Ligand SMILES: NC(=O)N[C@@H](CC(=O)O)C(=O)O
Ligand SMILES: [Zn+2]
């Protein structure tokens with residue numbers, strides 16, 4: 283018989299972009315209501331490169347977390363060629379900075395301040411290896427001679443393998459992996475190497491980018507890959523491998539900056555991420571593996587306790603809202619207008635009002651106030 287409800291340890295999102303200002307205030311609540319911990323990426327303008335900046339950013343994040351949500355923001359520091367080993371010490375002492383983010387310069391959104399040559403960061407890498415604080419890696423080479431679909435696989439050969447040879451104790455999170463090569467690499471690596479997996483890379487292959495025309499809302503970096511790669515990602519998470527865990531890479535960009543001649547990379551998945559992951563695991567016949575992936579393995583890797591609360595998903599179809607509107611901005615969520623099988627029930631700590639409030643500003647495709655989406659609670 284098909285399962286109709288699914289109760290999990292409250293999950294964590296180990297990779298997402300929460301931006302700043304009005305966007306931050308709009309995108310934090312949907313994540314905070316579901317996830318116990320949210321790992322905020324540091325690619326702001328200017329980037330979050332110091333613990334001092336991270337502390338200030340954390341205050342802004344905390345101010346945006348709805349009180350009843352009880353969600354803890356964690357932070358990552360943006361590694362630059364001028365980062366000092368001292369910063370690692372400060373990070374370690376802070377209790378809320380739990381990783382350093384390596385953006386190869388030019389690889390992705392707001393990576394201008396990133397690293398050109400990782401070996402210029404030797405002192406920091408040594409300090410990270412000593413403390414056990416993970417290096418979180420956007421794993422793509424930027425060499426213009428390398429095809430955009432091959433950048434992750436080439437990165438493994440050119441950067442990751444030499445890096446781990448030089449620093450065998452360095453703990454690494456290979457972020458938002460997209461290829462079979464990355465799956466194999468992480469599987470064969472030691473206990474100190476893990477990967478995050480996004481909903482979109484489990485759901486879609488690169489055809490989604492061109493389905494009936496060009497589809498900017500399916501564009502993110504690393505770009506979607508061939509079907510065989512999607513299947514390799516699905517296979518490893520369906521096995522419940524403990525070093526592959528949830529990181530949505532939810533990356534909101536205003537609609538105007540997505541639907542344009544040179545659109546930004548990034549998919550806003552946070553408000554629909556858990557239902558989408560449930561859909562994937564369900565289709566794989568692996569719903570029993572969702573909890574490990576979403577709620578256990580990331581906490582274990584980051585050496586923090588698993589959450590003690592739970593979330594419940596119910597099998598009740600709902601339509602993903604077309605947009606989330608606030609101030610003068612519009613975000614288009616992943617799967618806008620699609621029907622999803624699973625939805626998240628509000629937690630015991632949330633009253634009905636606060637759940638509906640989380641949907642406020644989200645415009646549904648259906649005009650009827652009695653639509654299933656509104657009935658979610
Ligand atoms: N994933 C993306 O396509 N975009 C991210 C940056 C990143 O994670 O690489 C963003 O900040 O917009
Ligand atoms: Zn990235």
Ligand SMILES: [Zn+2]
Pocket residue numbers: 297298299323531533
């Ligand atoms: Zn990201």
